[in-house]
Amino acid sequence: MQVRVFYFASFRDAVNREEETRRMPPGSRVRHLWEALAGDVPYFARFGAMPPAAVNREYASAETELHEGDEVAFLPPVAGG
Amino acid sequence: METHLTRSPIDVAALLKEARRTDGALCVFVGVVRNESGGRGTVAIDYEAYAAMAESELARIANGLSRDWPEVRVRIQHRIGHLEVGEASVAVLATAPHRDDAFAACRAAIDRIKTTVPIWKKEIRPDGTGEWVDATL
Secondary structure, eight states, rough: OEEEEEHHHHHHHHHHHSSSEOOOTTTBHHHHHHHHHHHOOHHHOSSSSSOOOEEEEETEETTTOOOOOOOEEEEOOOOOO | OOEEEEEOOOOHHHHHTTTTTTTOOEEEEEEEEEEEEEEEEEEEEEEEEOOOHHHHHHHHHHHHHHHSSSSSEEEEEEEEEETTTTTTEEEEEESSSSHHHHHHHHHHHHHEEEEEHHHEEEEEEETOEETTTTTTO
């Protein structure tokens, strides 16, 4: 199964890219993807907990199951305004 | 669908023209770029959005406010890109027959925007370096 991962703000700076395609085992959940990324990127590994995540442009929980072609983003703390 | 994100300067006067003839109160909040943050100088802020999601989150907030204050209509504009000190980054217009509802909905709107909408800001210091806000680690 392949998903597209999008990076923004400080996370984009940390990985030095805006998006990538990741291959994950079928049945993977959002938290499994975060664990995989944290295994690759030391900046992510320093987070004590998974940051807010979005699947297909909507907030999603750590237990949300991923599907082929999903658009996933982990969101740095939001400042806005 | 109405768009909430813009790369162009926010036109507050144009926003005011959206009031209905039944509205007796127009409450506007405008957030602008300030020249300091926590005692450190700021010369500009770069705003970055997860645009597709930010649009839908802003629409969701506007719809939620309409449910909470049925007589109020809320319009939100958020600018992204490079903004200098004094430029407006966000504008909220809440219009209602009476002022109590307009004030309350306007306040709730900006508070919700700051919590859930995926927009980030990088403060640019006088020496040209940039720092993501709240990206604390």
